[in-house]
Amino acid sequence: xxxxxxxxxxxxxxxxxxxxxxxxxxxxxxxxxxxxxxxxxxxxxxxxxxxxxxxxxxxxxxxxxxxxxxxxxxxxxxxxxxxxxxxxxxxxxxxxxxxxxxxxxxxxxxxxxxxxxxxxxxxxxxxxxxxxxxxxxxxxxxxxxxxxxxxxxxxxxxxxxxxxxxxxxxxxxxxxxxxxxxxxxxxxxxxxxxxxx
Numbered sequence: 001x002x003x004x005x006x007x008x009x010x011x012x013x014x015x016x017x018x019x020x021x022x023x024x025x026x027x028x029x030x031x032x033x034x035x036x037x038x039x040x041x042x043x044x045x046x047x048x049x050x051x052x053x054x055x056x057x058x059x060x061x062x063x064x065x066x067x068x069x070x071x072x073x074x075x076x077x078x079x080x081x082x083x084x085x086x087x088x089x090x091x092x093x094x095x096x097x098x099x100x101x102x103x104x105x106x107x108x109x110x111x112x113x114x115x116x117x118x119x120x121x122x123x124x125x126x127x128x129x130x131x132x133x134x135x136x137x138x139x140x141x142x143x144x145x146x147x148x149x150x151x152x153x154x155x156x157x158x159x160x161x162x163x164x165x166x167x168x169x170x171x172x173x174x175x176x177x178x179x180x181x182x183x184x185x186x187x188x189x190x191x192x193x194x195x196x197x
Contacts, residue, residue, distance in 0.1 A: 089191040090174075091149055092184065096133075098144035100152050108149065111191055112156030118197040119159065125149045126190045127167045128174075130183035135169060142167035142189075149189045164194075 088107040091100060100108070115121050127146030129138035146165035154160050175182035 091145075091189045091191075093145055093187045093189075095130075095183075095187065096141070098141060098148050100148050105152070108152045108191075109156045112153045112158040115153065115158035115162050116156075119162070120195065121193070121197050122162050122164070122195040123153075123158075124192045124194050125153075125163060125165045126172070126192055127165065128172055128186055128188050128190070129170050130186040131170045131173065131178070132183065133170075138169035139167050142169045145187075145189045149191070 088104075089111075091104045091108070093099070093101075111123070115123065125146040127142030127144070127149075129141045129145075131138075133141070143165070146167060150160070150163045150165050153163055170186065173182070173186045174188070175185040
């Protein structure tokens with residue numbers, strides 16, 4: 001019993017020391033988000049609010065119903081180079097659909113521009129599907145999705161010889177759940193760089 005007394009004393013000193021430092025630790029800047037993934041408007045080619053501009057020190061304004069709508073000028077659009085846009089490498093699709101949504105055009109245009117400027121660069125488009133449907137159907141759907149992304153890249157200037165496609169069907173899920181959120185993450189095509197310059 002006497003041996004546990006010094007341990008208890010040391011433990012109480014450590015706990016009180018930790019409590020005194022607690023006020024000096026800044027709050028976490030991580031934000032919890034429920035619902036669908038929110039994408040930076042600049043990645044979608046949309047106007048970017050001033051508070052999201054790089055290097056902006058403007059405070060985030062409080063929501064007000066009387067605030068006038070901000071006018072869109074070229075200065076309010078995010079200026080992001082093609083390499084920065086290439087960080088968006090997944091294109092998501094609706095259920096049982098292989099049509100590339102307009103939201104992904106800016107990112108695919110950036111990929112195509114990079115490929116056009118770097119003829120030795122090579123990408124592989126991997127088409128994926130969620131777990132619903134037969135294996136054969138999911139393979140075909142993944143292939144159609146990859147083909148449509150390849151066609152979009154080619155339309156924006158990439159050479160067809162720079163782009164290979166592969167279908168993975170439902171064999172490569174990003175999320176392994178059996179719910180709509182997981183299925184939405186798995187209905188995609190990924191742009192995989194095999195060779196960059």
